[in-house]
Structure formats: C-alpha cells, structure tokens
Amino acid sequence: MAFYYPEPSHTFSEYLLVPGFTSEECIPDNVSLKTPLVKYRKGEEDCPISLNIPMVSAIMQAVSNDTLAVALAKEGGLSFIYGSQSIEDEAAMVRRVKSSKAGFVISASNLTPDATLADVLALKEKNGFSTVAITEDATPTGKLLGLVTSRDYRITRMSTDIPVREFMTPREKLITAPAATTLKEANDIIWDNKLNALPVVDDQDHLMYFVFRKDYAEHKEHPLALQDADKRYLVGAGINSKDYAERVPALVEAGADVLCIDSSEGYSVWQKKTIDFIREKYGDTVKVGAGNVVDREGFRYLARAGADFVKVGIGGGSICITRETKGIGRGQASALIEVAAARDEYYKETGVYVPICSDGGIVFDFHMTLALAMGADFLMLGRYFARFDESPTNKLMVNGAYVKEYWGEGSNRARNWQRYDLGGKNDLAFEEGVDSYVAYAGSLHDNVEKSLYKVKSTMCNCGVINIPDLQKNAKLTLVSATSIVEGGYHDVTLRTTGGGQ
Numbered sequence: 369m370a371f372y373y374p375e376p377s378h379t380f381s382e383y384l385l386v387p388g389f390t391s392e393e394c395i396p397d398n399v400s401l402k403t404p405l406v407k408y409r410k411g412e413e414d415c416p417i418s419l420n421i422p423m424v425s426a427i428m429q430a431v432s433n434d435t436l437a438v439a440l441a442k443e444g445g446l447s448f449i450y451g452s453q454s455i456e457d458e459a460a461m462v463r464r465v466k467s468s469k470a471g472f473v474i475s476a477s478n479l480t481p482d483a484t485l486a487d488v489l490a491l492k493e494k495n496g497f498s499t500v501a502i503t504e505d506a507t508p509t510g511k512l513l514g515l516v517t518s519r520d521y522r523i524t525r526m527s528t529d530i531p532v533r534e535f536m537t538p539r540e541k542l543i544t545a546p547a548a549t550t551l552k553e554a555n556d557i558i559w560d561n562k563l564n565a566l567p568v569v570d571d572q573d574h575l576m577y578f579v580f581r582k583d584y585a586e587h588k589e590h591p592l593a594l595q596d597a598d599k600r601y602l603v604g605a606g607i608n609s610k611d612y613a614e615r616v617p618a619l620v621e622a623g624a625d626v627l628c629i630d631s632s633e634g635y636s637v638w639q640k641k642t643i644d645f646i647r648e649k650y651g652d653t654v655k656v657g658a659g660n661v662v663d664r665e666g667f668r669y670l671a672r673a674g675a676d677f678v679k680v681g682i683g684g685g686s687i688c689i690t691r692e693t694k695g696i697g698r699g700q701a702s703a704l705i706e707v708a709a710a711r712d713e714y715y716k717e718t719g720v721y722v723p724i725c726s727d728g729g730i731v732f733d734f735h736m737t738l739a740l741a742m743g744a745d746f747l748m749l750g751r752y753f754a755r756f757d758e759s760p761t762n763k764l765m766v767n768g769a770y771v772k773e774y775w776g777e778g779s780n781r782a783r784n785w786q787r788y789d790l791g792g793k794n795d796l797a798f799e800e801g802v803d804s805y806v807a808y809a810g811s812l813h814d815n816v817e818k819s820l821y822k823v824k825s826t827m828c829n830c831g832v833i834n835i836p837d838l839q840k841n842a843k844l845t846l847v848s849a850t851s852i853v854e855g856g857y858h859d860v861t862l863r864t865t866g867g868g869q
C-alpha cells in the first residue's frame with residue numbers, strides 16, 4: 369500500500385510566530401543576518417562561505433544576470449547566474465561579475481551610432497539610466513565610439529529619427545581613463561573635469577566600465593558587500609545534470625564561487641553523478657549545492673552524495689505549475705520543517721552541517737522570517753528580485769502601471785534555448801511554468817533594505833538577534849482558517865485603499 373502522510377502539507381501563510389521575551393539588546397541594529405552558504409564541520413570556526421544576508425536570487429533567465437548579481441552581492445547576498453543559456457554566455461556573465469569592481473559599473477545601456485534618438489528614449493524609459501554608451505556593436509564591452517547623456521539632445525527641438533552619430537559626444541571629445549585607474553584616481557578625474565560619468569577603456573579602446581559621480585561613497589554605502597579576498601564580488605552559477613563535464617570547468621575557470629544543480633527534483637542518481645564528477649575533478653575546492661527535495665530521504669541522499677547545501681521546494685514558486693501538470697510537490701512549510709529536522713539529525717550523526725535553502729513561494733516579507741524560523745539557512749527568491757530595476761527583463765506599462773516580465777524556467781519561453789534537446793523527445797515536452805508580469809518595485813537596494821528591516825524587527829519580537837537563535841528558539845503556531853480572517857483588518861471600512869504587507 370502507498371504511504372500516506374498523517375498530516376496535510378502546509379505553507380507559510382498558515383503559520384504565525386509567537387513572540388518571545390525581548391531584552392534590551394534586541395533592537396534591529398544589533399541583529400546579524402549572517403548565515404552559512406556551504407557545509408562545514410563541527411568545530412570549524414568559520415564556514416568556508418557565508419552570506420551576510422540570507423538571500424540568494426533564483427537560477428532564472430528573468431532574474432539572475434550579471435547586473436543583478438553585482439547589485440545583490442553589494443547588499444551581502446548572492447546570485448546564481450542562470451544555466452539555461454550556452455556555456456560561453458553563462459561563463460561570460462560570471463566573468464563580468466568577477467571583473468566588476470566596487471564603483472566600476474558595467475554599462476547597462478548601449479547602442480550603436482546608427483540607432484536613433486527614439487532608441488535612446490526607449491532605452492531610457494526601459495531601464496531608467498540616462499547615460500548611454502555608444503559602442504561599435506552595442507555591447508557593454510565594444511569599441512567605444514561616443515556617449516549620449518540627456519545633455520546631448522533636446523526632445524522638443526529634435527526629430528526622434530535623427531541618428532545617434534549626429535548628436536552623441538564623439539570619442540575624440542570624451543575624457544576617459546585607462547584600465548588600471550583606481551577608484552580614487554577616477555573620482556579625481558571626475559571632479560577635475562566636472563563629469564557625471566567617466567568611461568574606463570582598455571588599451572584597444574574597448575569600454576570596460578563607467579565610474580559615476582554618485583558612486584563615490586560606494587564602499588561606505590555597502591558595508592555588508594559579499595566579496596572575496598581580492599575584493600571581487602562573490603557569484604554563483606547554475607548547472608544541470610547533463611552537460612556538467614563541459615559546463616563546470618568553464619564556470620570554474622570564469623571564477624564562479626559556488627555552483628548549484630538546478631532542477632525541479634533532485635532526489636536522483638543524476639545529481640549524485642554530477643557531484644561525483646566535481647569531487648573527482650576538484651575535490652572539495654569547488655562548492656556545489658543540489659536539489660530540489662521536499663523530504664528527509666531526499667535531503668539525506670544529497671547530503672551523503674556530498675552536496676554543499678540542499679535546496680528545498682517543489683512546485684511552490686510563483687510561476688510554478690509543476691503541481692498542476694505533474695502532481696508532484698509539497699506545501700513549502702511542511703517540506704522545509706521536515707528537511708530542517710533531517711539536516712539537524714545529519715549534523716548530530718556526522719558533525720557536518722549542510723545548510724538548506726528554502727526555494728520558491730516567498731510572497732510577503734514575513735514569509736522570509738517564517739522560513740528562517742522553520743530552519744532555512746537562506747532563501748532563494750525569483751519573483752521578489754524580478755520586480756527590480758536590476759533584473760534582466762523588460763519594464764513595461766500595462767493598464768497604467770509599470771510591470772516587469774517574469775517567466776518560469778519550465779516555460780516554453782525559457783526553454784527556447786537547446787538544453788531540452790538533451791533529454792527526451794521535444795514533441796513530448798510539456799510546460800511546467802508560466803510567462804507573466806510582476807509589479808515593478810524600484811531598486812534592489814531600497815527593497816532589500818526594507819524587507820530585511822522587517823525581518824530584523826520580527827526577530828527582535830521573538831527575542832533573538834541572529835539566525836541560529838531564531839531557528840532554535842522560535843515558537844510557531846498553525847492558524848485556523850477563521851483566525852486568518854482575524855489577522856487581516858476586519859469589521860471596518862477602509863478610508864484609503866492599499867495597506868501593508
């Protein structure tokens with residue numbers, strides 16, 4: 369007979385935290401959100417890689433490119449560059465993160481001289497940046513031919529079909545700096561010449577970075593930035609259990625700090641083979657997470673296989689339709705609670721702490737606190753990051769409101785690159801994700817700061833100022849359907865619409 373779980377499976381919104389004693393030391397400023405990313409042995413002082421905030425961005429085309437990776441690393445979190453692209457393209461993204469330096473920004477707005485004023489305006493509308501690099505091939509690292517800022521054109525006086533070459537500031541009039549320029553030198557040049565943006569170029573006159581006037585206090589603004597010993601930002605990269613023999617070496621060579629096998633379902637021999645390959649070739653020097661699992665057995669299998677962390681969650685993501693199409697999955701809270709217990713059990717048995725990541729289904733900021741309280745060491749978020757300026761997708765106006773595009777990795781849109789040719793017949797493939805819009809929410813920095821302030825405040829209510837203590841001491845209660853009604857506003861008429869999350 370099949371096995372039946374005695375309890376239904378639950379998710380975050382069905383739980384509440386019950387406050388603990390708040391002492392004088394419990395104030396948000398005292399809270400540390402530092403958390404382990406990869407496994408470590410009992411007694412080892414420092415985890416080989418820790419996050420300064422418990423957030424990683426999802427391994428998705430619509431979420432984790434190099435721009436978002438740099439923005440998130442500045443806050444103390446980590447991105448996993450999406451693996452659903454060619455090995456060369458993924459490695460190039462990793463390389464761009466590793467070669468970006470604090471204060472040195474890879475140009476996110478680029479056109480050729482043949483583009484028009486209309487293109488400049490459309491680009492500005494789309495990504496909000498007012499400095500456009502004019503390069504030979506419209507890439508961020510192409511040969512620099514000029515620059516367009518809002519000082520170069522007047523919309524009221526110029527036709528929008530005028531080509532960029534006619535109004536850009538051409539290369540010969542630009543003040544630039546060579547590759548070896550330090551941030552301090554760059555700022556002196558900016559100051560002496562009253563510039564807003566200083567292009568940094570290599571010896572072949574290819575654009576490398578911009579230094580913007582406003583980024584001067586960069587290092588002071590980002591005290592939690594996640595950097596390696598050479599002050600380069602940390603970055604992760606997604607891999608799959610098929611082309612790892614080629615992909616892993618390319619990503620390692622590009623400088624990826626940690627890898628993660630990206631799959632809807634990780635309790636499989638394919639994941640073990642992938643980890644075996646890495647251990648054989650690199651020993652423990654290359655860190656790799658695995659998943660996703662939703663129960664004790666899945667966790668133990670991957671932990672024993674040597675995973676550096678294990679990702680939890682099947683079908684809970686905002687764009688997921690796996691539960692509907694395949695009928696597999698488990699309520700995210702139930703999955704997390706069981707896997708956290710399995711991690712603790714495994715730690716007791718072996719002395720090895722294998723961190724777990726709650727992946728998918730985080731909608732409200734309080735879900736973050738709940739997931740951590742239920743035992744997650746860190747959280748993977750897709751929809752959350754897709755809404756920000758730094759995510760790779762288009763910002764559009766739909767029904768009078770700004771939205772950003774967001775699509776699942778199991779949607780046809782994401783699968784249009786050839787990875788799926790590697791397994792099974794294409795005509796039998798079915799979609800496991802949707803293509804959608806999410807409400808545009810502004811900059812990553814502002815949102816992360818706000819969300820984490822809420823998490824810290826709640827931790828103070830629970831009487832704890834670090835994540836391990838939250839995991840140990842949190843008191844959680846399931847709530848009845850009726851008490852969920854009690855938890856929202858009720859029996860009043862709102863004077864204004866809206867309200868918090």
Ligand SMILES: NC(=O)C1=CN([C@@H]2O[C@H](COP(=O)(O)OP(=O)(O)OC[C@H]3O[C@@H](n4cnc5c(N)ncnc54)[C@H](O)[C@@H]3O)[C@@H](O)[C@H]2O)C=CC1
Binds near residue numbers: 684690
């Ligand atoms: N977390 C979630 O709930 C879900 C996530 N996704 C996302 O969609 C994307 C695709 O996920 P999947 O379809 O699970 O990709 P996948 O590549 O892990 O699996 C696709 C199919 O290939 C098989 N397979 C894997 N390695 C193999 C090998 N070496 N030889 C032979 N067969 C092999 C798998 O068993 C599976 O049937 C990922 O980005 C994933 O994160 C999709 C659905 C649900």
Ligand SMILES: O=c1[nH]c(=O)c2[nH+]cn([C@@H]3O[C@H](COP(=O)(O)O)[C@@H](O)[C@H]3O)c2[nH]1
Binds near residue numbers: 681751752778
């Ligand atoms: O069923 C699915 N079909 C998909 O197409 C898909 N794409 C991503 N994912 C998973 O969802 C996570 C992100 O979830 P959120 O948007 O809720 O943060 C991600 O981190 C993934 O685990 C998918 N699941």
Ligand SMILES: [K+]
Binds near residue numbers: 633634635636
């Ligand atoms: K399985």
